[in-house]
Amino acid sequence: MTILNTPFNTTYNTAPFSQIKDTDFLPAFKIAIEDARAEIDTIISNKAEASFQNTVEALEFSGRQLDRISSIFFNLNSAETNDTIQKIAQEVSPLLSEFSNDITLNEALFKRVKAVYDRKDSLNLTVEQQTLLDKKYKSFSRNGANLPEEKKQKLRTIDKELSQLTLKFGENVLAETHNFEMLITNEDELSGLPEGVLEAAKQLAENKNKEGWMFTLDYPSYIPFMTYADNRALRKKLAIAAGKKAFKGDALDNQNNVLQIAKLRFERAQLLGYQTHAHFVLEERMAKTPAKVEKFLEELAVKAKPAALREFKELQEFAIELDGTVDLQKWDSAYYAEKLKQKRFDLDDEQLKPYFKLENVINGAFKVAQKLFGLQFEEIDTIDKYHNEVLTYKVTNTKGQLISVLYADFFPRAGKRNGAWMTVYKPQFVKEHTNERPHISIVCNFTKPTKTKPSLLTFNEVTTLFHEFGHALHGMLANTTYPSLSGTSVFWDFVELPSQVFENWCYEKDALELFATHYQTGELIPMDLVQKIKDSSAFHEGMQTLRQISFGLLDMSWHGIDPTKITDVKTHELEAFEGTKLFPDVKENCMSTSFSHIFQGGYSSGYYSYKWAEVLDADAFEFFKEKGIFDHEVATKFKDHVLSQGGIEDPMVLYKRFRGKEPQPEALLKRAGLIEK
Template identity: 70%
Template sequence: MNILTSTYTTKYNAAPFSQIQMSDYQPAFETTIAAARAEIDAITHNPAKPTFENTIEALDFSGQTLDRLSSIFFNLNSAETCDEMQKIAQEVSPLLTAFSNDVSLNEALFLRVKAVYDQRNELSLSPEQATLLDKKYKSFARNGALLSEDKKSRLREIDTELAKLKLTFGENVLAETNNYQLHITNEADLKGLPEGAIEMARSLAESKEKEGWIFTLDFPSYLPFVTYADNRELRKEITIAAGKKAFQNNEFDNQEITLQIAKLRYERANLLGYETHAHFVLEERMAQNPNQVKTFLNDLLAKAKPAAEKEFAQLTAFAKELDGIDQLEKWDGPYYSEKLKQKLFNLDDELLKPYFKLENVLNGAFTIANKLFGLTFKEIDTIDKYHPDVQTFEVIDEKNELVALFYADFFPRKGKRNGAWMTSFKPQYIQNGVNERPHISNVCNFTPPTPTKPSLLTFNEVTTLFHEFGHGLHGMLANTNYPSLSGTSVYWDFVELPSQMMENWCYEPEALALFAKHYKTGEIIPQEYVEKIKESASFLEGMATLRQLSFGLLDMAFHSNNPTGITDIKAFEKTAFEGTSLYPDVAENCMSVSFSHIFQGGYSSGYYSYKWAEVLDADAFAYFQEKGIFNTEVATKFKENILSKGGTEHPMTLYKRFRGQEPKPEALLKRAGLI
């Protein structure tokens, strides 16, 4: 019996991780794709005339076993992968792409969908049903249903190729991350590094049966090194190593793959009648088109650049005065920024970390979710985990009813990609009168505990935890009828609102008092530290804004133009960064080839959405500040109009219902200290 194709008998229908064999995946995909095909055939050949129920609704609820299997497999491929799993991913991705194409290019099925769509005005649908119908019709029209047979055939080829290339892109970045280590045997080279970072590096060296200390490109190891190590040459070495991932003309080089992805996306958009990939993507976003995005990014750039240049000059003067450095380089940025921050605010991560024990911060996020949305998180050990590091929680509401399952996976390891993300193992939807509750996961790479200390987070890690937890709440509080409109299934430039919104509580004294307690003494974080955190929140914000804008502009450069003329990725990237670069270029480095957000993840033509959502979150949080950061009336409006509604209506409609008005950028500019 293959556990992945059977009905789970687990508590809460949770994923049965411990019962899955690696050999189960391939046959399970083949079986569930065949079952999903049969469901599609039943809808397509239904003799009854097409209705909303027998066509649109039936389509949305089809393929559930396949979706569940895909979420388990691909989530583990990101968080707990191995060579065998990556090989299976390469084999099943083309099967999934082919199935997806068979659905979107199925003419008979499209004609049924179109028949319902054409009579939409006579159907008296709810706003959610109207959204679903619109989305289903567009998913066909935007994915080739109206194409001639030869163009449909080419579309299939492109999609299969893209699915494989994106996987390989990610595998190469992970391999390059794992292949580098900075092995230090001379204790003098550790000067400046915090004790926790040294201890972590020693533990890593011991685990590899080596003398001394090992630093890697995993963020909890890399970041303290470039921020604190006094040895400038070693900072340079590890910074260049991080910047040349997949840009070394070796077997893991991504240059050709990056170009192929960009060119295939462009060809695909052209096939579908769009000018570029960005025109195709942005049609279904709040921003609507590439011109709007570029105007938005360039307006912010005009406001941020003078501040950024002033900050860079201040940082340069500071490095010159402190160490006689004439030219600030990329490996100097984090180091001198931290020193300047200490000088100006007498505040550094090492001072703050004892107050941010991981368990306390997580409980703080839970307490805040309880105060705002009435949720209680109860750790349980009665459901399966895919790794011993994972923690599992029941999420309960005021009526003591299950809202969600929550998985938390916080530490780096070999089979886990870098970064932080939220995902789900099971979506929320209502079917046959049953409200199926979601299984949500937060995956991060935080500073792990050491033999003498618990996991103590940097303030940046604290805001990351709250950010991903905000995405998590969007998934957990979902309350919609249809799986494809549930939780984070919203316009991409709206999806960052709940996550960035939650970060705001990390700066509020009233919220910090709930969880920022010294791990040894239990003493609440001193008020002067809290004030300094708030004061320093906009420290070098101009430079940080410029950096974010540079990524958004690079994304647009690749995707809102014809990429077929690009022959040299490094030269192309340099041109795209021209208006935003402060540091001298590093010849050995190229960001595009490890820019996983846009070449592996779902952010192509969408990187601007981080900044776009900051406008929304600053405006939304201003409402909380006006009424009180734990005001239940505002929190309930946010929960009912934003968090629970998923993609059931246009985001601006939902936002205005919560806020009473469209968002204004002033709150963001004020918060960032740019006005």
């Protein structure tokens, strides 16, 4: 018995990170799996007729300890991993895959669930109970319960292989990200880089006991270099290093992993009676079919491509005019775009950063949430942390009742994967008349403080923080009965709505006035800068939209077809990108081998959902703007009909209840400058 298998004697029942040893995880998983098996056996052996309560609800609340241990472990594997944790992950993932199959392929258990499902119309269930029953039944029927024994065994083998391959894919990307370092010792090669970037690079080198300035593939180091460095050869070096992650033909190469994952997913879908993996996935999405996704992306491309081609031609001409660069390459894009933006709007990130001290931006997100939803955030130090950089907060409502615990982890470090995400350590649910409140975490990789400056965010980092905080609000304000329907447990192409809509407040004067003050003088951000932020918000939106469409098409090219004949990852990728390509290809680079969203995360056949949700978020924010961005009535509707409802109903039903009608794409096209306002 480990500490993970006992009730946590902690504040708000939070994870006791300081008491957990890495070596606790494997035995804890094994104990929790056996306990969960016993709970399943109790459901099956119940002599009473199968009912919603003794079968479906009992199944929903079984394995809670296992779920909790899994949340803690796999979140650490993303944010604070090490060799031991990665080794355990490779050992544990097949065990969890096998246990999951043991449930979905258990004939006696499925028989009881089906008995309830067949009588659903006569059971007088609530909407949420009906959704749970439907979800449980489909979790069996969509995952092999109706297969003959021989095919069930095949499914087990595939799932076990997939669990190991996706983990290996992620480990390789993480290792590649942290293996690359570019040390510059000649100060002349640093021309163009802002003082704060140079200070951070010098500190990074010092931390590694080296002289000079160090740059890495972590975003706070990589992005500023690509944006500001005048040295084109070094921009090229860094860009190629980023683009060839896990594409070098060595021990960390992901080409075979990509091919195997795509083929196994296809094989699994076929086994279950679906045409492709995308057909399987999209059945449980708002989009429903690959054809609808492709039509959505194609229609968006028709609007975006003319604008993207205009913007690209303009960028080419600007590069020639500025310094005679005639062969515009991928490593030139951010550099010349920033120069053009500065020229057109008299605006650059270095002007803005002093007004976006990290602590102020966090408080700004809190103030916006307070004005919209009545939430209070109090930083507390009575909660265990998995790293000393993590901040912890108690979130309460206007009555002082606990709404959530919030963890916030903002800076890059070894053992932490790149990017930004929101996650859950404990979901919200109601059990035995107690509303169990959630434990939510946001994880980012922002610019670190230096010896002379606090963490000052780029505007892109500001919107990233608001984005992840939007996801966090979806988790924190959850108010459902069942954990599997709570918070962000919604259709994948709906999950980005709360996060993307929350970004809109970053562009609004009334919101910026709450937090955008100069870190030294306390001066409020000048309103002419706010106007420039708004004016530049659609800058290069055509190129950005086409880029997102290209990622969605690449995803569908792996998952919406039979991939068994694909033998070369790079060749396949070039074909997928053909219709959206602007820059010349870089032969050393390949995106698929580090496309973690679709090969390790949950976005396979779902990358389109970012653009899909943008239609929803633009339409939703139009509603806020009509009434005022802090309008209490609109905010309450959004909280009551979207944020608190999780997945208890079809998302379009929830959205229409909030908005009064289906979303209109015109709002997005106007905001992006792709049609006239």
